[in-house]
Amino acid sequence: MRKVGIVGAGITECRGRWVEATYWELFQQATRRACEDAKVTVDELDSVVYGIYNDIFEHQAIPESSLTGLIGMANKPGTRVTSGGATGFYAMRTAVMEVASGVSDCVLCVGGEKATDCFDPRSKSATPMVIDTIAKSWDPFYEYPLGATASDSYMQMCMGYDDTYPGDISDSDVRARMIEILCHSGNRNPYAQRREESVTVDQVKASRWIIAPFLRLLEACMYTEGAGAIVFASEDKAREIAERTGQPPVWIRGIGAANESYSPGRGGNYKPLNRIASDRIAAERAYQAAGVKPSDIKIIEAHDAFVAQLMITMGELGFVPIGKTRKLIDEGIMLDPKDLADDEAPGDGQLLINPSGGLIFGGHFVGGSNMFSTWSCRREMINRQIPLGLVHGTGAINACFGGAMVLELDEGGAR
Amino acid sequence: MTIPKGQPALPVDFNLESEVSEIEGRDGETYLQFTTHMVTFYKQTYGEHSRFFMALRDGRLIGAHCSQCKQVMVPAATWHCPNCNFAEMTEIDLPHRGVLAYTAPITIFPSASFLGDAPFARGYVDVATEAPIASFLPSRLRTTTGLERPGIFVKGIELKLVFEDERQGSIRDIFWVPMTEVPQGLRDKKPLLASELDFTTPEPPAVHKDAVKAAALKEAIAAMRKLAGDVGKSRRAQADLAGHEHLVGVNTGGGDFSISVADSRFSIVEGLSAGAEHTLVADDPEIFTRWVHDGSLTDAAVEGTLWLPHKEAFQLLPILDRLPRSTRRDLRDEKK
Numbered sequence: 001m002r003k004v005g006i007v008g009a010g011i012t013e014c015r016g017r018w019v020e021a022t023y024w025e026l027f028q029q030a031t032r033r034a035c036e037d038a039k040v041t042v043d044e045l046d047s048v049v050y051g052i053y054n055d056i057f058e059h060q061a062i063p064e065s066s067l068t069g070l071i072g073m074a075n076k077p078g079t080r081v082t083s084g085g086a087t088g089f090y091a092m093r094t095a096v097m098e099v100a101s102g103v104s105d106c107v108l109c110v111g112g113e114k115a116t117d118c119f120d121p122r123s124k125s126a127t128p129m130v131i132d133t134i135a136k137s138w139d140p141f142y143e144y145p146l147g148a149t150a151s152d153s154y155m156q157m158c159m160g161y162d163d164t165y166p167g168d169i170s171d172s173d174v175r176a177r178m179i180e181i182l183c184h185s186g187n188r189n190p191y192a193q194r195r196e197e198s199v200t201v202d203q204v205k206a207s208r209w210i211i212a213p214f215l216r217l218l219e220a221c222m223y224t225e226g227a228g229a230i231v232f233a234s235e236d237k238a239r240e241i242a243e244r245t246g247q248p249p250v251w252i253r254g255i256g257a258a259n260e261s262y263s264p265g266r267g268g269n270y271k272p273l274n275r276i277a278s279d280r281i282a283a284e285r286a287y288q289a290a291g292v293k294p295s296d297i298k299i300i301e302a303h304d305a306f307v308a309q310l311m312i313t314m315g316e317l318g319f320v321p322i323g324k325t326r327k328l329i330d331e332g333i334m335l336d337p338k339d340l341a342d343d344e345a346p347g348d349g350q351l352l353i354n355p356s357g358g359l360i361f362g363g364h365f366v367g368g369s370n371m372f373s374t375w376s377c378r379r380e381m382i383n384r385q386i387p388l389g390l391v392h393g394t395g396a397i398n399a400c401f402g403g404a405m406v407l408e409l410d411e412g413g414a415r
Numbered sequence: 416m417t418i419p420k421g422q423p424a425l426p427v428d429f430n431l432e433s434e435v436s437e438i439e440g441r442d443g444e445t446y447l448q449f450t451t452h453m454v455t456f457y458k459q460t461y462g463e464h465s466r467f468f469m470a471l472r473d474g475r476l477i478g479a480h481c482s483q484c485k486q487v488m489v490p491a492a493t494w495h496c497p498n499c500n501f502a503e504m505t506e507i508d509l510p511h512r513g514v515l516a517y518t519a520p521i522t523i524f525p526s527a528s529f530l531g532d533a534p535f536a537r538g539y540v541d542v543a544t545e546a547p548i549a550s551f552l553p554s555r556l557r558t559t560t561g562l563e564r565p566g567i568f569v570k571g572i573e574l575k576l577v578f579e580d581e582r583q584g585s586i587r588d589i590f591w592v593p594m595t596e597v598p599q600g601l602r603d604k605k606p607l608l609a610s611e612l613d614f615t616t617p618e619p620p621a622v623h624k625d626a627v628k629a630a631a632l633k634e635a636i637a638a639m640r641k642l643a644g645d646v647g648k649s650r651r652a653q654a655d656l657a658g659h660e661h662l663v664g665v666n667t668g669g670g671d672f673s674i675s676v677a678d679s680r681f682s683i684v685e686g687l688s689a690g691a692e693h694t695l696v697a698d699d700p701e702i703f704t705r706w707v708h709d710g711s712l713t714d715a716a717v718e719g720t721l722w723l724p725h726k727e728a729f730q731l732l733p734i735l736d737r738l739p740r741s742t743r744r745d746l747r748d749e750k751k
Contacts (some may be wrong), residue, residue: 019438019439019440019446020442020444020446059451059453120530121428121429121430121431123527123530124654127524128525128526128527128530129527131525131527132527135528140459141461141490141586142490142553142586143553145585145586146537146553146554146555147522147525147526147532147537148537148553149522149525149526151522151524152520152522152537156520156537156538156539159517159519159520160518160570163518163570206709206710208713208736209523209711209717209718210523210524211520211521211523212521212523212565212714212717212718213565263488263550263551264539264550264551265548265549265550265551266516266541266548266549267486267547267548267549268484268498268548269497269498270548270549270550270551273516273539273551274517
């Protein structure tokens with residue numbers, strides 16, 4: 001397997017709705033910015049991997065077909081990846097494999113979503129239709145007819161965790177403080193959907209229940225329209241591009257993935273509902289491939305669909321003990337970006353978690369959210385000279401899809 | 416989302432007028448948007464799942480059993496064991512009682528297809544408790560004590576399987592209720608039908624009247640009337656109320672009042688109005704002051720401080736909850 005590096009990244013502004021652009025324009029904008037960042041033309045890109053989660057949102061059964069020419073990928077191989085909330089992660093994994101295998105030297109990975117063109121005629125608003133479209137990710141026989149939604153599915157898993165490990169994710173003060181920190185991170189991200197917002201602990205605790213008692217309105221990710229693109233290159237190509245850009249390559253040091261069974265149950269291969277085993281297995285595989293341990297990593301861009309889930313995920317990724325993830329706040333492990341200069345690295349015992357603002361404040365355009373996380377992780381690693389970082393993705397019913405990618409800043413790579 | 420037999424598969428009001436309309440972008444420019452849809456109808460086969468749903472129609476719950484690993488799969492999602500090199504599985508009858516595998520979430524804001532059903536509970540039931548390996552059945556959970564609320568469906572409670580009286584072959588043909596709510600004589604009945612349990616209006620809670628609550632109610636009524644006045648100046652709030660017509664009584668520890676919704680406005684009437692659709696109960700009238708100041712009646716209902724007689728009474732609450740925000744946004748825009 002060949003060494004693979006990130007040489008360019010571009011994202012669009014994250015918005016609740018883009019009336020000024022369709023997904024054609026959003027994908028092109030992200031691609032254009034990634035090419036500008038890598039100082040490459042589309043002629044240098046050998047192939048493309050698309051992350052597009054849901055045909056219904058784009059309102060086209062083969063949405064990538066209409067993008068091909070518009071993003072300069074005519075007559076090149078193109079693969080579409082769709083894996084629920086983890087679509088972005090799996091699209092990047094596919095792109096990395098394509099370079100690592102030697103099939104391509106330089107691959108564009110672009111993903112995005114146009115969700116809020118959906119409209120519910122009865123409530124005369126978008127949200128119930130967006131929820132319903134995502135709910136179509138559940139099977140039509142057993143789960144969808146019961147009213148399954150992404151929120152209740154993730155909260156079912158959080159409740160299972162709380163049944164087993166009481167007193168951890170159930171403290172609303174801890175969760176609200178995490179939200180406050182994520183808000184401060186979002187304020188620093190020029191592309192974040194909620195970059196202008198100021199959310200306090202008290203506001204989080206006073207916001208409405210979505211699913212009691214673990215999910216209030218201000219504890220959830222948003223529906224976002226946007227796109228993100230990453231350019232992956234082989235070692236030789238990456239070094240050549242780094243000469244042009246003056247930016248160090250960020251290497252993919254290890255990548256791991258795991259999908260749990262759809263059905264929850266006891267024993268066998270059934271999904272245990274009180275853990276996110278997919279996160280744990282994926283991270284262990286990524287650490288093993290990279291030859292690192294969680295204590296070597298200071299920056300994480302994790303998929304925070306909901307803050308209670310983020311706490312469990314941080315436990316599964318090995319940064320805090322399962323059952324005691326509240327240590328992130330109780331012991332000051334999760335840094336508030338306000339306490340750190342923009343070029344400063346976290347100190348011992350500290351972690352920079354979702355400096356982009358995460359999916360909660362940054363944005364969640366499902367097919368490209370993990371590219372958004374990767375864009376941020378790379379940016380922060382370069383700006384702060386942090387040697388190792390972790391990008392995480394999760395998705396599907398009861399958080400049963402998981403992925404993790406260890407990034408490494410090039411040794412010789414000064415800014 | 417139970418569509419009665421013979422009704423259109425797509426509800427008739429689930430539609431939009433065809434049009435191309437203008438919409439302003441953030442850049443101040445005008446853009447166009449067009450009405451369209453992506454509806455596909457199906458006559459979707461249940462295929463290998465048909466046996467499971469035919470059993471439900473017959474008042475039976477079945478699973479697939481593997482003689483090698485002894486696992487029980489319910490629902491019978493396959494008849495070939497994925498654990499044992501796809502060995503053939505056999506049909507077994509399952510008990511009509513089970514255990515809630517984990518505390519269940521209560522959905523308050525449902526998807527478009529389930530508007531009107533909230534709040535509802537969905538959880539996973541461990542039915543084949545004797546089997547060493549078993550799947551959990553995705554299940555609808557109901558209570559005979561009123562609305563589904565947190566604290567009822569907690570991990571480990573024993574549940575009784577209930578069948579709808581009229582069944583068509585759907586996972587919604589069945590639901591589970593806490594065993595403690597089932598009269599002793601019915602606990603072993605197979606199948607137990609929904610009509611054999613009492614889901615009618617439960618007894619409302621008693622309120623304790625005192626002078627402090629009377630003063631709190633006075634304050635709440637003044638706050639609500641101020642909000643009602645603001646709704647008269649708010650396009651967004653009027654849009655929230657458009658098409659809704661209700662007269663609802665409220666019994667509190669500080670006295671009674673009624674909320675009237677009509678013609679895209681709402682008003683507060685002191686006392687319980689004759690002809691009220693139903694009566695809500697809240698010992699503490701302050702929840703209505705909190706509502707006006709960006710609190711939430713929905714939260715009060717979920718937390719149990721606002722008692723509702725039935726699910727239909729819940730449907731107005733998210734609409735009322737929008738009013739403080741809508742009026743504030745319009746009044747703020749006006750000031751700009």
